[in-house]
Amino acid sequence: MSKNARLNGYLDEIDLEFVEREATPRLLMKLSIQLHLAGLSLSNTVSILEIFGVERARSTVHNWVHKAELQPRSGQNPDHVAVDETVIRLNDEQYWLYAAVDPETNDLLYTKLEPTTNRVIAHAFFAELREKHDVEDAVFLIDGSHSLKDACRRHSLDFRYEKHGNRNNVERVFREIKRRTISFSNCFSNAKAETANDWLQSFAFAWNQLI
Template sequence: MPKSTGLNGPSTEIQLGFVEHEATPRELMRLSIQLHLSGLSLSDTVSVLEGFGVERERSTIHNWVQKANLQPTAGKQPDHIALDETMIQLTDQRYWLYAAVDPETNEFLHVRLYSTRTTALTEIFLHELREKHAVEDAVFLVDSAPWLKATLHHLGLRFRYEKYGNRNAVERLFQEIKRRISQFGNCFRNADPETAETWLQSYAYCWNQLI
């Protein structure tokens, strides 16, 4: 069984308000969600549950992750924000993962999945980011993408072109996300965009708990 990354964040932070009639103890449900998001495949997570005498299907654990609807915690006040997007493949369709990352802590601040990348969608993403975090005084670190710079300028937010340096934080996290997607392709095979986005946001939440 692959070794899982150590879990620093308490699993009790995962709220299970969606649970109504579930025979699995909530502590094991929380543990299963964190183990899968922190590195274990669904099959290996099933094996962990079996060690506790609980037999569940892989689809059950996948559904727990979806229904928990985890999000990166709001209320941050970063000095800098690395802003970028990358292509994510869902079956035969391309989607764009937008992410805002605090390069000083390596934490995800906000994550969304869109069918394309435009100034209009970038503005939606930044409006949501502003609602979640205090970013008015932050400096956004961007690459040469014109839709990022144009939207930041339109919204009156400060930004700086940075090819390397602190902006590499978001690139490193994108690489880790793509490694996970490649390693556990069953999360994205034939997945609809909403399902994939929920998984990505849940992964971002769990990543923030681990660093």
């Protein structure tokens, strides 16, 4: 599939059913969502809209992204799944980001933001991952986390310890997420964790379309 075809498909998948009465052309709304999730700051995204003669606040674009409720496509059947947990900071508070990545495609399969980390949370993350994707026969790549290993055992999933190799892909995803949350902290200014979690799922959707 060509890059243009993939990007056009990406725009088609952005659902604007939440819009009731909006003066902004829908194509420009979709383009704004796409540009922001692809890496453009809210300020720069607003500047792009101004080129088309449309003036909108940064908060308006942020609300479009939030209300679109984008998330990675379900029903994938990966051979391997790299799972990890990492600390990110939002509003000077510490959260734990859980993420599952298909190392063969670099697709983000599922993300979840939590206020802490423990075995109960890890178990719940795997339960939700199994609901969204067919991972029963996948080999899970775990990097030394006791809670993630325990969750694999409780779910009777095959796993192995791997520090490098295919795990480099999930580390790349985490680096990008951290870069985005640090560089564009205005996305999360005074935002609740639920809003940040929704944004991260939207980011995962965009990541899968653009990698």
